[in-house]
Amino acid sequence: MSDLRSANVAVVTRYYEALAAGDFDALAALHSDDVVFNLVGTTPVSGRWIGKAECFGPVVSVGVIGKLVADTIRFSRKWRIMCADDERVVGIMQGGGTATNGHEYLQTYCQILTIRDGLITELHEFFDTALVELALNDNPTQKGPSEPTRPFDF
Secondary structure (H helix, E strand, C coil): CCHHHHHHHHHHHHHHHHHHHCCHHHHHHCEEEEEEEEECCCCCCCEEEECHHHHHHHHHHHHHHHHECHHHCEEEEEEEEEEECCCEEEEEEEEEEEECCCCEEEEEEEEEEEEECCEEEEEEEECCHHHHHHHHHCCCCCCCCCCCCCCCCC
């Protein structure tokens, strides 16, 4: 494993550990000031968000954390780094909490993180948008069963 690849894996390991600990200050410190979040779908948090203030304000604080019951929040309940190279790390993570509307928000995320100079500069994130709508936006779209008939594991 190259030194740069090892360093990138270490950054993403700290990322998942900060999420698991609920340490959002440590999490934010792992991102560059001009970080870009690319979030899948057409939900209110979907799209391209630029800059730490935008990404951790309207997206994380308001769009996700602000819609969960504080003492139930636990991200990175389970996570795994799937692959890495000298520029990017791909990980998968499960976590969430109880939404303020009473729905469970236990999400699975696939993340592609670009790292430069020891900081996350870009994130591409893929997740269940129907669950975002139901739990975080109180929009009961058609959603399949909570537990799929043929679940996958990682």
